[in-house]
Amino acid sequence: MSGFGPYPVEVLGSAGVRNAVARWLGLVAADAELAPYLVGVDRARLGGHLALILTVALGGPAGDIARPAVGAWRGLGLTEEQHRRVVDYLTGVLWALDVPAGAIDAARRAFADEAGA
DSSP states (O other): OBTTBSOHHHHHHHHHHHHHHHHHHHHHHHSTTTGGGGTTOOHHHHHHHHHHHHHHHTTOOOTTOSSTTTTTTGGGTOOHHHHHHHHHHHHHHHHHTTOOHHHHHHHHHHHHHTTTO
16 A cells, blocks of 8 residues: 555556556647657557556556666657656546546656656
8 A cells, every 4th residue: 555545556457557548648649749759659569668657656566667767758859848748648647537646746756757857
């Protein structure tokens, strides 16, 4: 148990985490400025990586990853402002799914740290 009550990943379940990531990627893909960064990207692979990072950020098991946020979005060449917008989309998705505020903050920090913030 974490300070959030049941781990949010337990509340969402693995299907819920995948759903959150699918919604998140959908928002990024629908953003006219961000969509070009996804051209040629293996979205299934990116989605799997994001789901793993989100699982860890929400209090799930880390498995064999030491620093889970490294590289999820960094390699796409986003500016700092664009990266913040990507993380804001995640925040919106998690709020819509009624994930506890503390868990949303933890997820936001995990992905913001990726940008070196």
